[in-house]
Amino acid sequence: MPLYLTASHSSALKRSNTEERSSASPFSGHARTKPAAKRKQPLHEDGEDAEERLHDTGKILPLAANSKLKTVPEAIDDTLANLFSEIPDRAGMNSVRIAEVLNFRKRLPPLVSVAHIHSLITASTRTEREIAQMIAMGSLRKIAVAGRGNDISGLGEFIIRATDYEQLIDSANLTDDCKSAFKQLLRDNPRAVNLPARLIQPGDLTSLIKAGFLVSSSAYERISHGSSSTSTQFAPSRLATITPTGTHIPIHDSSFENLRAGGISTATQPANASSHNPHNNLTLSVPNLGPYLRLLSSARSHLLDLLGKSSKYREAPVYLLRERWDGAVESTENRVSQAKRMRGEFAGLLPGRTKRWKQLFGLEFDWVLQECLGAGLVEEFETKSVGIGVRVV
Structure with missing residues (x-):
């Protein structure tokens, strides 16, 4: 007889399907879900994370809200006087480093950016008019740095007092005839930012370029044609890669603009392409302009970085x-x-x-x-x- 017909098959215990399974917890039958991650910060009504935003x-x-300066000469004196702080007694620097800091400060030219002047005087239109009048009278000299102002705005125009500029000329390693001729040329052209090369003797021209008082304008044109942005070629981070070494005429650290595209000095260019060409224009400059621009650019960038790290x-x-x-x-x-x-x-x-x-x-x-x-x-x-x-x- 088959087993499925025996009583053993029919006597097997069967559990009813409708019988509910007993459990120690009444919530065991609910769907299991992972606990939601706790937010560190609550949400605003608009759904953004709460952060310490200033109210x-x-x-x-406005600019110059707390300034009491009224004239451009006062603003220039205040800017030059408050550039650096005094070295503290417990500076944490040895004598060699202190000497480096003091020498660096001493070598910087007494330049003031036009942007800084506007931050100290409220009336911008009157300030521009006063600067133009002082330049026409010969008491101020304007220094224009081409290729600046796009990456960090306002880094292209500077002013310097004419007396300070002549003191730089007198202290430079130039002949007396070269100094006298160059100062007379500046007095005859008070508004000039560029000077034709034909107005300067070839020997004096080489000396002035080496000293950092003149820059070939064609260097800007070549670099601007070779790239989409002139300001990127003269960015402070790339100055070290542009400066040549071992040239016939040592390029002063100030006149870094006196370079052709690709880092070739004007001293190594042919005579028809160099600044000695009488048809070329020369741009006025000052010694140690390069370190000054790098310092100014680094200071602005550092302040913006501090603001960026403060909050989003x-x-x-x-x-x-x-x-x-x-x-x-x-x-x-x-x-x-x-x-x-x-x-x-x-x-x-x-x-x-x-x-x-x-x-x-x-x-x-x-x-x-x-x-x-x-x-x-x-x-x-x-x-x-x-x-x-x-x-x-």
């Missing part, structure tokens, strides 16, 4: 931005810092270990902020609780 009153402070809105209070510019340096006036230093505890970094002194040679924060304000890179605004704020435009 401004809607009022943008690229804004910060002025007092906080000043602290970050100075670095976490120890305070010499705070009694708490003095007590920590006496106990051997950490009271802050020495100034010589910060970027302000390593790369920027002790540039003043207010001076750099005025530069960025005049160039239109940043703007100041009022806040409801933390005073004046600064943000990138």
Whole structure:
């Protein structure tokens, strides 16, 4: 007999399908889901992440809001006087480094950017008119740097007092006849930014180019034709790759614009293509212009980087931005810092270990902020609780 007909098959225990499975938890039958990740910050009503954004009153402070300067000569004197800060007693730098800082400051030309002047005087139209009048009278000299102003705005026009420019000529390694002829040529052409090469003797022309007072204008044209942007060729980060070495005539570090495309000095060019061509124009320059431009460009970029690291809105209070510019340096006036230093505890970094002194040679924060304000890179605004704020435009 087949097994499926026996009683053993029919006597097998069967569990009803309708019987509910017993469980210790009444929620065991629910669908399992992973716990949602907790947000570190709540959402605003518009769905954006909450962050420490400054609550401004809607009022943008105008340029020169706190300045009491009224004339261009006053603005020039103030700019040159407040360029660097004094070296502190506890600088954290040895004597060699201190000498390097002082020599670097001494070699810089007494230039002032037009953007800085506008940040100190409220009436921009009157300021431009006053600058033009002083240039026509011969008390100011305008220095134009071609290929600048696109990457960092306002980095193409500078002014220098005529007396300071003549002092640079007198202190240069030039013959007396060359100095007298060049100064007389400048007095006869007070508005000139470019000078024809035919007005200068060939021997004096070579000496002036070597000293950094003249630059071949054709160098700008060649570089501009060889690239889509002239400003990228003269960017501060690429100056070291452009400067040639081992040429017949040593190129002064100031007149880095005196270079052809591809890093070839004008001294190695043929006579018909060099600046000795009487049909070429020469651009006025000053010695040590290259280090000055690199310093100015690095300072502006560093200030913008500090604002970018402050928040995603690229804004910060002025007092906080000043602290970050100075670095976490120890305070010499705070009694708490003095007590920590006496106990051997950490009271802050020495100034010589910060970027302000390593790369920027002790540039003043207010001076750099005025530069960025005049160039239109940043703007100041009022806040409801933390005073004046600064943000990138």
